[in-house]
Amino acid sequence: MSSIEVRDLSKWYGSKKALSDVSFTVQEGEIVGIIGPNGAGKTTLIRVLSCLLKPDSGEVRIFGKKPCEAKDLFALLPQDVKAHFYTLTPRDYVYHYLRMRGLGREEARRTADDAMKLFGIDYSDEPMSTLSGGMVRKALLAMVLSADAKLYFLDEPTVGLDVENRLKLWEVLREKAEESTIVLTSHYLNEISSVCDRVLLLKGGRVRAFGRPEEIAREYLSGLHSKIVAFGGVKLEGFLVKKAGRNAYIYTRSKAEEREAVEALEKAGVPFKVEELTIEDVFIAGGLDDGDR
Numbered sequence: 001m002s003s004i005e006v007r008d009l010s011k012w013y014g015s016k017k018a019l020s021d022v023s024f025t026v027q028e029g030e031i032v033g034i035i036g037p038n039g040a041g042k043t044t045l046i047r048v049l050s051c052l053l054k055p056d057s058g059e060v061r062i063f064g065k066k067p068c069e070a071k072d073l074f075a076l077l078p079q080d081v082k083a084h085f086y087t088l089t090p091r092d093y094v095y096h097y098l099r100m101r102g103l104g105r106e107e108a109r110r111t112a113d114d115a116m117k118l119f120g121i122d123y124s125d126e127p128m129s130t131l132s133g134g135m136v137r138k139a140l141l142a143m144v145l146s147a148d149a150k151l152y153f154l155d156e157p158t159v160g161l162d163v164e165n166r167l168k169l170w171e172v173l174r175e176k177a178e179e180s181t182i183v184l185t186s187h188y189l190n191e192i193s194s195v196c197d198r199v200l201l202l203k204g205g206r207v208r209a210f211g212r213p214e215e216i217a218r219e220y221l222s223g224l225h226s227k228i229v230a231f232g233g234v235k236l237e238g239f240l241v242k243k244a245g246r247n248a249y250i251y252t253r254s255k256a257e258e259r260e261a262v263e264a265l266e267k268a269g270v271p272f273k274v275e276e277l278t279i280e281d282v283f284i285a286g287g288l289d290d291g292d293r
């Protein structure tokens, strides 16, 4: 059975259409990343899938049920989740969350201990009020992922996490996916691509692509050959150049153009590196700007 089935889903906020005829299916055991620019509809989609919002039209099924009838089967980390009970500790949070989900005292205690270990939370008995934003975020992630759910919705789980904790999370998610399905949103496109089996690309509330990240990159960037990262300022006429802070990305359309750019950079004495095109380049190089695709 598929974990999620969405058919022709549309959602309005007043006169603003946030989701437009969205259709897709997620299979059990998949990790699916929802990506897209700010305002694309990612959070709205997660909220509809997890019974926080009702669709205006279309069908949503979670393991064959309506989202609000499938609440026991999934666990949700909302984008704006906060630790409101400041005197409670990370261990308390996980414990009470699991109790609310129906676990007995002993099992909840044991599972909370395991979650503290799994996420390397060495501040498990300190009140939330004394923790940094990233430490709280990690504790809340540990809380949601400690649930014995068949499906996890994680809206921007990596916000506020340092690189070491992000990598740890990706590792935990890959393990979790052996017996559950995971749907998450993130703006770390290259990281999300390495952890997700498929990505759903939204823009303007519409599904622009759904597939393996490298396939999407290939489809959207078919007119491009490579990307050269120039570590320093450089003036190149006739190339597709995107500034990236102190660096610049030069997108070449052919091997010959790549050679030309490399020669120019060598001549100018600017260090550089030729890289493969990734899904991040779909956003940077403007592959999504073709309006009605």
Ligand SMILES: Nc1ncnc2c1ncn2[C@@H]1O[C@H](COP(=O)(O)OP(=O)(O)OP(=O)(O)O)[C@@H](O)[C@H]1O
Pocket (backbone or CB within 6 Å): 013, 016, 017, 018, 036, 037, 038, 039, 040, 041, 042, 043, 044, 045
């Ligand atoms: N409560 C709301 N009331 C009115 N409009 C809303 C509301 N929430 C979202 N929207 C609008 O719906 C659209 C989709 O918003 P959504 O939050 O789903 O995007 P997103 O892809 O999650 O964005 P981000 O990457 O910035 O988090 C946007 O145009 C937004 O302005």
